[in-house]
Amino acid sequence: MTAFLAVLRRDLQLGVREGGALGTALGFYLVVIAILPLGLGPDLDLLQRISGGVLWIGLLLSSLLSIDRLFAHDLEDGSLDVLMSGALPLELVVTAKAIAHFLVFGLPLVLFAPLLGLMLNFPLPASGVLVGTMALGAPAVSFVGAIGAALTLPVGRGGLLLALLMLPFFIPILIFGIATLNASLGGPGSAATPALILTALTLAALVLAPFAAAFALRVQFRG
Amino acid sequence: MTDVGAPTVSALSVARLSCHRGGQLVLDDVTFRVAAGDAVLLLGPNGVGKTTLLRVIAGLLRPSSGSVTLDGIEAMADPPPSRAFMHIFGPQNGLKSTLTVRENLSFWQRFLGEEDDADACDAALRSFGLDDLAELPVSVLSTGQRRRAGLARLIAVSRPIWLLDEPNHGLDADSRRALADAVRAHVYDGGMSLIATHSEVEAGPVRRLQLGAGQLDVRDADSGVPA
Amino acid sequence: MSDIHMNERTSAAHGQTLVQRFSNPTRFMAWSGRLLPFLSALTIGVIGFGLYAGLIMAPPDYQQGETVRIMFVHVPAAWLAMFTYLTVVVSSVGFLIWRHPLADVSAKAAVPLGAAFTFLALVTGSLWGRPMWGTYWVWDARLTSVLVLFFLYLGLMALRNALEDELLAGKLTAVLAIVGSVILPVIKFSVDWWSTLHQPASVIRLDGPTLHASMLWPLLVMAVGFSLFFATVHLMAMRNEVLRRRLISLQRGRARSGRASTAATVIEG
Numbered sequence: 001m002t003a004f005l006a007v008l009r010r011d012l013q014l015g016v017r018e019g020g021a022l023g024t025a026l027g028f029y030l031v032v033i034a035i036l037p038l039g040l041g042p043d044l045d046l047l048q049r050i051s052g053g054v055l056w057i058g059l060l061l062s063s064l065l066s067i068d069r070l071f072a073h074d075l076e077d078g079s080l081d082v083l084m085s086g087a088l089p090l091e092l093v094v095t096a097k098a099i100a101h102f103l104v105f106g107l108p109l110v111l112f113a114p115l116l117g118l119m120l121n122f123p124l125p126a127s128g129v130l131v132g133t134m135a136l137g138a139p140a141v142s143f144v145g146a147i148g149a150a151l152t153l154p155v156g157r158g159g160l161l162l163a164l165l166m167l168p169f170f171i172p173i174l175i176f177g178i179a180t181l182n183a184s185l186g187g188p189g190s191a192a193t194p195a196l197i198l199t200a201l202t203l204a205a206l207v208l209a210p211f212a213a214a215f216a217l218r219v220q221f222r223g
Numbered sequence: 224m225t226d227v228g229a230p231t232v233s234a235l236s237v238a239r240l241s242c243h244r245g246g247q248l249v250l251d252d253v254t255f256r257v258a259a260g261d262a263v264l265l266l267g268p269n270g271v272g273k274t275t276l277l278r279v280i281a282g283l284l285r286p287s288s289g290s291v292t293l294d295g296i297e298a299m300a301d302p303p304p305s306r307a308f309m310h311i312f313g314p315q316n317g318l319k320s321t322l323t324v325r326e327n328l329s330f331w332q333r334f335l336g337e338e339d340d341a342d343a344c345d346a347a348l349r350s351f352g353l354d355d356l357a358e359l360p361v362s363v364l365s366t367g368q369r370r371r372a373g374l375a376r377l378i379a380v381s382r383p384i385w386l387l388d389e390p391n392h393g394l395d396a397d398s399r400r401a402l403a404d405a406v407r408a409h410v411y412d413g414g415m416s417l418i419a420t421h422s423e424v425e426a427g428p429v430r431r432l433q434l435g436a437g438q439l440d441v442r443d444a445d446s447g448v449p450a
Numbered sequence: 451m452s453d454i455h456m457n458e459r460t461s462a463a464h465g466q467t468l469v470q471r472f473s474n475p476t477r478f479m480a481w482s483g484r485l486l487p488f489l490s491a492l493t494i495g496v497i498g499f500g501l502y503a504g505l506i507m508a509p510p511d512y513q514q515g516e517t518v519r520i521m522f523v524h525v526p527a528a529w530l531a532m533f534t535y536l537t538v539v540v541s542s543v544g545f546l547i548w549r550h551p552l553a554d555v556s557a558k559a560a561v562p563l564g565a566a567f568t569f570l571a572l573v574t575g576s577l578w579g580r581p582m583w584g585t586y587w588v589w590d591a592r593l594t595s596v597l598v599l600f601f602l603y604l605g606l607m608a609l610r611n612a613l614e615d616e617l618l619a620g621k622l623t624a625v626l627a628i629v630g631s632v633i634l635p636v637i638k639f640s641v642d643w644w645s646t647l648h649q650p651a652s653v654i655r656l657d658g659p660t661l662h663a664s665m666l667w668p669l670l671v672m673a674v675g676f677s678l679f680f681a682t683v684h685l686m687a688m689r690n691e692v693l694r695r696r697l698i699s700l701q702r703g704r705a706r707s708g709r710a711s712t713a714a715t716v717i718e719g
Contacts, residue, residue, distance in 0.1 A: 169637075208632070
């Protein structure tokens with residue numbers, strides 16, 4: 001447990017000290033959202049109608065672009081060798097790192113979303129629902145993204161490749177996240193069903209993704 | 224520097240070890256044994272398989288055939304029991320540049336040793352002459368200082384087997400001496416060290432294992448093993 | 451690669467099971483070489499007959515008219531797109547567990563074929579959709595799922611392409627294929643759910659189970675033909691891959707002996 005918390009704490013520390021990466025992710029999110037009205041026209045009704053989906057897609061893209069270095073730094077400075085030869089199972093190392101990624105990147109991005117929503121005429125009173133549904137799905141993005149980060153680790157700067165590999169895997173999160181959001185905001189159907197499915201998906205990702213990511217790492221290093 | 228209660232190993236045996244990398248045979252039927260109190264230099268030109276050998280022993284690389292045993296216990300199992308017994312120190316230092324030297328060390332203590340031991344941390348810093356640098360972020364250190372800060376991990380966390388890959392790289396004469404002292408103290412206390420290098424490490428009485436270039440065999444070019 | 455040669459050595463040394471005997475690369479080249487001409491002829495025959503049956507013998511649909519004949523290509527292509535993914539996953543599992551190089555060869559050879567079948571299914575589906583829906587593309591659940599499958603194939607190709615070390619590339623794409631096989635049903639479920647949410651029952655069922663026998667049997671013949679086609683081309687692609695790896699292995703050996711002889715010259719000089 002000490003070892004697990006040590007990794008978590010170190011990655012949080014690093015995330016805070018190397019704030020630039022978070023700044024880049026937030027900036028990217030802002031630009032993605034801001035460029036949309038420029039492409040679609042400033043029709044506030046249209047923007048409001050698509051705002052939920054657009055905010056979700058922007059969240060996915062910005063989280064993915066920040067996760068491709070999840071293991072790369074540790075590989076470059078030699079930490080990964082030591083992390084792999086400690087007593088803590090690699091699955092738990094991955095889990096700690098993915099949790100840290102969610103806390104350092106995912107959560108700030110989620111909290112940033114209502115602010116960006118203002119630019120899309122997203123109703124401000126619905127901010128709580130927006131943040132809530134996103135917070136339910138965002139951990140899955142960090143965990144499934146960790147698989148992509150592990151798979152593309154030997155490629156070097158594999159950000160684009162990682163997006164190609166992993167974006168299809170986020171379709172369920174996207175669908176149920178937006179469905180929960182829309183239903184909570186008075187759309188057709190009840191919000192409980194998609195919310196429960198979204199939770200189930202996130203829990204499944206939390207449990208299964210570390211195994212896949214650790215396996216992908218072991219396959220590369222142990223041969 | 225082996226603390227009371229730290230795990231000990233009296234023999235590390237490598238038997239008939241072969242390993243392929245990228246479709247090529249890198250290690251071919253390597254056999255040798257290291258006992259507690261041994262400092263072994265793995266000598267040989269670049270690309271001869273020294274790094275591969277150390278990584279296989281550390282359990283970071285799966286051999287094609289052969290075995291590594293610690294006191295007769297298979298070290299290749301999954302998860303490798305070797306984890307609690309070995310330090311691997313490679314060409315990179317395993318340091319985060321935005322953390323201070325002390326933060327880096329105490330992270331490795333908690334990760335590898337499950338406890339944050341400030342005394343061991345101080346001792347480690349002292350033995351590599353880093354006392355005054357402890358609170359500085361690694362990013363402001365020189366290459367040699369970073370190397371020493373990385374090496375301090377070996378002392379901050381007590382492990383009987385040290386696997387060092389080109390530890391002299393980037394070290395000045397004083398630091399080399401500090402490393403040699405650390406290795407000597409470690410083997411004197413019943414630890415063992417395997418050091419891959421193409422230069423010497425002045426670690427006092429050592430055994431030398433020559434990894435040959437052509438046939439990739441290990442010849443025990445033995446010298447002055449302490450009895 | 452040398453793994454292939456290594457395996458020849460080991461399986462020659464030990465007693466062999468039937469599977470081992472067929473999966474030994476040298477024997478694989480031998481039996482697949484003998485089988486291919488028959489398989490090719492059979493493929494041409496069955497697909498030719500299936501096309502004749504589907505395009506000429508089968509009656510036009512009373513609602514869709516002649517357009518329905520796209521089905522005889524579209525449906526088998528969609529089936530094979532999924533079956534090929536199954537082949538990739540089984541090969542990947544085989545490669546990761548038994549580390550048999552031929553399993554990797556099989557996975558590598560199957561992926562572009564799967565992508566091609568998926569692409570064919572999408573294109574024919576879209577052509578079929580034009581007269582049916584009045585547009586080339588609708589976000590119908592089935593089409594969307596096939597599109598995601600296409601993305602997955604693209605990802606597998608891109609990952610393998612990006613990795614230079616072939617052994618590593620094989621292992622990591624195998625991991626991706628297996629992860630994909632776990633997530634794919636979830637995606638399918640999500641897309642179905644999403645589609646019912648957005649398009650309540652307005653989708654025309656293209657290939658319901660209530661197909662008349664006069665159309666069903668040509669469809670089954672075509673499905674068999676497509677499967678045979680896959681088997682033939684997959685074997686061909688695998689043979690090419692084995693040969694390519696041998697070539698690289700020979701070139702490596704050549705490079706190494708070149709190095710060695712230079713070294714010897716230096717020593718002698």
